[in-house]
Amino acid sequence: MGTTHVDNPPPxxxxxxxxxxxxxxxxxxxxxxxxKLIEFGGWEMPVQYSSILDEHLCVRRAAGAFDISHMGExxxxxxxxxxxxxxxxTNDARKLAVxxxxxxxLCNERGGTIDDLYAYRIEPAEYLLIINAARIDADRSWLExxxxxxxxxxNVAVLDVSERTAAVAVQGPRVAEFIDSCFPTASVGxxxxxxxxxxxxxxxxxxDFEGATIWIARTGYTGEDGFEIVAPAERVESIWNRLLAAxxxxxxxxxxxxxxxxxxxxMGYPLYGHELDENTTPIEAGLGFFVAFDKGDFTGRSVLAxxxxxGVSRRCVAFKMTDxxxxxxxxxxxxxxxxxxxxxxxxxxxxxxxxLGIGIGMGYVPPESAKAGTGVEIEIRxxxxxAVVVTKPIYKKAV
Amino acid sequence: xxxxxxxxxxxxSHEWVRVSGDTATIGITDHAQQELTDVxxxxxxxVGRQVKAGEACAVVESVKTASDxxxxxSGQVLEANKAVVDNPALVNSEPYGAGWFFKITLSQPAELxxxxxxxEYRAQIGQ
Numbered sequence: 001m002g003t004t005h006v007d008n009p010p011p012x013x014x015x016x017x018x019x020x021x022x023x024x025x026x027x028x029x030x031x032x033x034x035x036k037l038i039e040f041g042g043w044e045m046p047v048q049y050s051s052i053l054d055e056h057l058c059v060r061r062a063a064g065a066f067d068i069s070h071m072g073e074x075x076x077x078x079x080x081x082x083x084x085x086x087x088x089x090t091n092d093a094r095k096l097a098v099x100x101x102x103x104x105x106l107c108n109e110r111g112g113t114i115d116d117l118y119a120y121r122i123e124p125a126e127y128l129l130i131i132n133a134a135r136i137d138a139d140r141s142w143l144e145x146x147x148x149x150x151x152x153x154x155n156v157a158v159l160d161v162s163e164r165t166a167a168v169a170v171q172g173p174r175v176a177e178f179i180d181s182c183f184p185t186a187s188v189g190x191x192x193x194x195x196x197x198x199x200x201x202x203x204x205x206x207x208d209f210e211g212a213t214i215w216i217a218r219t220g221y222t223g224e225d226g227f228e229i230v231a232p233a234e235r236v237e238s239i240w241n242r243l244l245a246a247x248x249x250x251x252x253x254x255x256x257x258x259x260x261x262x263x264x265x266x267m268g269y270p271l272y273g274h275e276l277d278e279n280t281t282p283i284e285a286g287l288g289f290f291v292a293f294d295k296g297d298f299t300g301r302s303v304l305a306x307x308x309x310x311g312v313s314r315r316c317v318a319f320k321m322t323d324x325x326x327x328x329x330x331x332x333x334x335x336x337x338x339x340x341x342x343x344x345x346x347x348x349x350x351x352x353x354x355x356l357g358i359g360i361g362m363g364y365v366p367p368e369s370a371k372a373g374t375g376v377e378i379e380i381r382x383x384x385x386x387a388v389v390v391t392k393p394i395y396k397k398a399v
Numbered sequence: 400x401x402x403x404x405x406x407x408x409x410x411x412s413h414e415w416v417r418v419s420g421d422t423a424t425i426g427i428t429d430h431a432q433q434e435l436t437d438v439x440x441x442x443x444x445x446v447g448r449q450v451k452a453g454e455a456c457a458v459v460e461s462v463k464t465a466s467d468x469x470x471x472x473s474g475q476v477l478e479a480n481k482a483v484v485d486n487p488a489l490v491n492s493e494p495y496g497a498g499w500f501f502k503i504t505l506s507q508p509a510e511l512x513x514x515x516x517x518x519e520y521r522a523q524i525g526q
Contacts, residue, residue: 001413001414001435001459001468001469002412002455002466002467051436051437052436052462053437053439053462056462258463261463325440326440326460326465327439327440327462329465351463352439352440352460354462
């Protein structure tokens with residue numbers, strides 16, 4: 001047996017050993033839980049504890065807990081924080097009341113994507129950015145560069161607090177049944193709520209936890225209801241243990257990056273390094289909804305506006321295999337359907353959908369092939385298998 | 400601990416071989432299926448195909464990875480296990496039984512001596 005394809009981002013170092021990889025404060029907990037550890041973006045992280053399929057279905061049906069401490073946290077604060085972020089990120093930070101978050105993107109001057117992230121307004125003049133693990137250095141240096149070029153650099157500070165901050169995501173339809181028991185007091189900042197489950201989607205609130213300040217947001221990246229908890233590194237194991245204990249009667253399982261990836265792929269959510277990179281714009285990626293053109297100038301705006309007006313040469317689409325086939329994988333060629341089919345693009349994310357039991361994925365194709373219902377073919381080890389372009393999410397929950 | 404039956408021969412690349420006369424049945428080990436987890440797709444060689452020892456001739460895919468399966472021995476493919484194509488989870492549940500991959504008629508029986516014993520394979524996987 002030999003691995004022909006592993007769907008992981010390239011290692012941070014070519015000969016990385018476990019001693020060179022970074023570990024989260026939950027590393028020992030993952031080992032105790034029997035987590036299978038892999039390299040992900042320079043971090044040693046659990047890809048699964050029991051099985052990707054199990055954990056995936058558990059999140060769809062009940063609840064799963066994920067260590068997301070590898071992700072970065074950046075605070076942007078100061079009287080000019082809002083205007084700085086509005087000139088630096090694609091979405092409109094003015095729309096955020098204190099205690100609200102939004103998905104947004106950080107672009108370069110060519111409109112290419114430096115990172116995709118969540119921005120929360122946690123104080124009138126302070127924002128918390130949750131960024132991708134593998135992009136922490138790139139984001140920090142780009143934000144610092146933009147700050148230096150900003151009209152009032154002294155009125156905004158950019159603080160990377162990733163090292164001392166940890167985070168867990170707890171996701172699934174049953175999470176709301178037990179999370180209040182883990183954090184039994186009212187919020188002390190952000191959105192004013194009596195209990196955690198009073199938070200609405202995309203809201204965030206500050207809570208006291210064992211004498212420390214933590215943030216809980218009703219957000220996630222699985223397509224299920226759920227919460228993300230951002231806490232000081234030294235507190236996260238206590239939070240993790242409390243969640244696992246309280247969630248146990250509700251079938252909560254610790255869940256790894258494998259399930260996190262299949263869950264987000266079923267939803268058609270991008271993963272940096274797959275759907276997004278510095279040469280790919282949010283418009284090409286189908287994320288125009290998160291680009292606010294009516295807020296004034298921002299980095300990359302002219303390129304994005306032109307693409308929006310004149311169209312793009314390639315577009316990220318979601319697809320489903322229509323016959324039984326091997327799972328599609330990143331880099332597999334996409335062909336137009338039929339005897340005269342041509343190679344029109346490539347897969348960027350692909351897997352077997354645990355919820356649907358068929359191959360699914362995302363890939364870039366010319367706009368004329370991007371319409372839902374368009375038949376395409378995915379080349380898998382030299383043979384083409386039929387697929388169809390579908391709207392996102394690929395997996396739609398039965399209502 | 401994984402199961403390594405004493406009556407089988409093993410390849411370093413984690414395939415097992417059960418020899419009966421001039422026929423060899425080939426599958427992947429319990430250790431291999433545990434490493435892969437959640438097998439979702441199996442592609443097998445066509446009946447009649449000549450395979451050489453060490454040649455990639457099948458593919459097993461988990462949710463996350465695609466892996467080549469090498470024929471540990473040379474010969475002609477006699478039979479491919481349709482059941483495992485229809486139900487790839489058999490590779491996880493019965494790696495040495497219903498989860499077998501294919502059978503070959505041996506053309507170089509002497510190659511058998513180059514395979515690992517159960518004890519040697521156990522040592523290789525650190526057990």
